[in-house]
Amino acid sequence: MPNDKPYQTLSDEQLMRQMATGCEWSFAELYDRYSERMHRYFYRMLGQDAHRADDFTQELFMKLVEKTAYFDPERRFSTWLYAVAGNMVKNEYRRLSRQQVPPAGDDFYGENFTEDFDNQVFAEHLHQALGELDESQRQCFVLRYQEELSMKEIAEIMDCPEGTVKSRMFYTLKKLGSKLRAFAGVL
Amino acid sequence: MALRNCFINEASMKKTPPKVTTYLSHVPLIKLLKMKRLEKIDIEQLLAERPFELLTATEQAAVLAEMPEWEYSRLHQLVLRSKATMRQSPKPDPAIRERVLEALRKQPKPTATTPAKTGLLVRMVQYRIPAWQAAAAVVLLLVAHFSQQKQASETLHTETVYVNTTDTIYKEVALPVTDSSNKKPKLRVNVKPRLAKRTMPPDDVAAAYADSSYRRRQDGFTELPDTLPGFQFTVQQPSGRSANEMKDLWQLLGEVY
Numbered sequence: 328m329p330n331d332k333p334y335q336t337l338s339d340e341q342l343m344r345q346m347a348t349g350c351e352w353s354f355a356e357l358y359d360r361y362s363e364r365m366h367r368y369f370y371r372m373l374g375q376d377a378h379r380a381d382d383f384t385q386e387l388f389m390k391l392v393e394k395t396a397y398f399d400p401e402r403r404f405s406t407w408l409y410a411v412a413g414n415m416v417k418n419e420y421r422r423l424s425r426q427q428v429p430p431a432g433d434d435f436y437g438e439n440f441t442e443d444f445d446n447q448v449f450a451e452h453l454h455q456a457l458g459e460l461d462e463s464q465r466q467c468f469v470l471r472y473q474e475e476l477s478m479k480e481i482a483e484i485m486d487c488p489e490g491t492v493k494s495r496m497f498y499t500l501k502k503l504g505s506k507l508r509a510f511a512g513v514l
Numbered sequence: 515m516a517l518r519n520c521f522i523n524e525a526s527m528k529k530t531p532p533k534v535t536t537y538l539s540h541v542p543l544i545k546l547l548k549m550k551r552l553e554k555i556d557i558e559q560l561l562a563e564r565p566f567e568l569l570t571a572t573e574q575a576a577v578l579a580e581m582p583e584w585e586y587s588r589l590h591q592l593v594l595r596s597k598a599t600m601r602q603s604p605k606p607d608p609a610i611r612e613r614v615l616e617a618l619r620k621q622p623k624p625t626a627t628t629p630a631k632t633g634l635l636v637r638m639v640q641y642r643i644p645a646w647q648a649a650a651a652v653v654l655l656l657v658a659h660f661s662q663q664k665q666a667s668e669t670l671h672t673e674t675v676y677v678n679t680t681d682t683i684y685k686e687v688a689l690p691v692t693d694s695s696n697k698k699p700k701l702r703v704n705v706k707p708r709l710a711k712r713t714m715p716p717d718d719v720a721a722a723y724a725d726s727s728y729r730r731r732q733d734g735f736t737e738l739p740d741t742l743p744g745f746q747f748t749v750q751q752p753s754g755r756s757a758n759e760m761k762d763l764w765q766l767l768g769e770v771y
Contacts, residue, residue: 349618349621351615351618351619354614354615354618355611355615358611358614358615362606362610362611363605363606366603366604366605366606367600367603370603370604371600371603375603377604380604380606381606381607381610384606384610385610385613385614388610388614389614389617391614392614392617392618392621393617393621446598446599449595449599450599450602453595453596453599453600468596469600472562472593472596472597472600473596473597473600473601475597478558493556493558496558497557497558500558500561500589500592500593501589503592503596504585504588504589504592507592508588510592510595
């Protein structure tokens with residue numbers, strides 16, 4: 328039985344090479360593989376704003392179309408794409424920092440939660456807690472536990488040693504554990 | 515529901531105080547000595563995978579060296595819960611796919627003629643070579659430069675060479691005055707006969723002398739021989755009267771000698 332979608336068997340890097348020759352199907356395959364992941368990453372990194380995540384996802388893939396030649400075939404495509412997305416997020420943070428968005432108050436975590444809290448509440452608190460982390464800690468946490476990337480891949484994306492990522496991750500976990508101590512029973 | 519089942523409120527946690535200070539007390543000394551090995555265990559990895567109860571004894575020891583059991587359990591739950599929560603996120607707008615595909619269609623497709631459009635100079639500038647080749651070229655240039663510099667310094671090197679030049683010094687020796695009418699040039703004595711021998715063989719001197727005497731006879735002009743260019747001597751005509759004309763003096767000289 329012939330394979331209806333031969334592009335599905337190709338690696339990301341092979342698809343990028345095909346895409347450089349103007350192959351539309353290669354790009355479509357790459358989009359299908361990564362659009363949801365990248366949208367989720369933007370959504371989490373940019374304050375859980377779905378519309379903004381849409382805009383950033385579109386911009387990212389536009390960049391991919393326009394700057395295919397910038398991709399180094401020696402690198403892994405996924406880490407390269409996350410690195411580009413990470414730079415876009417950094418630029419957005421820089422732009423937002425000029426507008427001085429007020430941080431969430433600490434008293435938010437002082438409440439006593441009982442058995443009636445649900446996932447929605449936890450998600451909101453997690454979002455708040457992530458928002459209070461610094462940029463690199465947040466990126467570490469999202470890449471590790473949302474995107475489920477290895478430490479090595481995260482180090483490659485963040486362009487820093489693996490040991491730095493590990494210690495940063497451990498510190499982030501402790502910090503989040505402390506911030507979400509109200510959920511200690513459930514956590 | 516599973517998460518709800520493991521709920522413990524903060525108050526109940528305070529009732530059973532965590533063994534922060536004593537969590538290493540039950541670890542045998544031999545295990546403490548193996549802490550170096552335990553450091554290699556990735557606690558973060560364990561946090562994402564298993565609860566404390568399911569860890570091996572070695573892994574538990576490694577965890578307890580870093581944090582108490584209750585903290586490990588809390589972080590383990592945090593990781594699990596965060597993973598589950600963060601997976602839930604909205605899907606991207608389907609229109610994005612069409613938009614980016616449309617953008618790709620509008621992109622000019624690279625053709626075989628495209629490289630020809632770029633100028634020769636641009637292609638030369640953009641031509642990429644491995645870093646080791648560039649480094650090797652620089653090293654070769656340096657080696658060539660220094661070796662050439664060394665050769666030049668060798669050719670310019672001067673040595674002091676001593677050349678023996680001989681100055682012949684003549685001393686005039688007074689001779690008893692005889693008949694001044696027979697005018698002969700005064701004899702000249704070389705005070706450095708050894709050097710004179712070296713510079714010119716005695717035969718040549720004799721020949722030179724003969725030559726000058728021959729020429730003197732020929733043209734009546736006393737001249738230094740050509741073979742002795744450094745010899746500067748002029749024969750002056752004797753002044754005064756001849757001794758033959760002074761008989762008294764002649765007699766006196768005869769008595770003296």
